[in-house]
Amino acid sequence: QKEVEQNSGPLSVPEGAIASLNCTYSDRGSQSFFWYRQYSGKSPELIMFIYSNGDKEDGRFTAQLNKASQYVSLLIRDSQPSDSATYLCAVNIGDNYGQNFVFGPGTRLSVLP
């Protein structure tokens, strides 16, 4: 059973702080990793994708990937109340002949003004 795990939260951080969201996955063959943000009643919105070990930065967001530890994280710097949402980690464990996306259950983030 291929699994992607996240703490369900809620994770509460004060405005301006760094929010750290974590995700672990079970399949060592996983190739690509994604973070989506989902506001209540809305569809998931892609924030970041990462394919290689290390850090990838985009504005206030940094994705970190450690394939040896099967761990991917999302850091949100200078958190804003508008960042309050559920963050979904997704892992593609497919191969050249197909794709197999597995989503984690999501972590609910609350940024307190």
Add this chain to the structure above:
Amino acid sequence: NAGVMQNPRHLVRRRGQEARLRCSPMKGHSHVYWYRQLPEEGLKFMVYLQKENIIDESGMPKERFSAEFPKEGPSILRIQQVVRGDSAAYFCASSPPWEPSTDTQYFGPGTRLTVL
């Protein structure tokens, strides 16, 4: 550059009726995925399709649910004889043909199905 389109956005059906949900992928995308999300729950994979082919339907209930992605036209998720437990948000996502670093899925706005 239109994104993934889904219609209808809201659908109300009575028990026993059929629900038909449509998804048009982004231009250039040949892979379509359907997910179901119950209130306050995570996304559950249902089915993965390419044009005229079902690649993976391991998440689809064995009865009453079917999906297709014809050569022409949108992908359709069909639910026959709906029951109250089918009430959920159904999201469609699309992605381009697989290549390294182009396998991102983009989601449509969803169809919210309510079964009375």
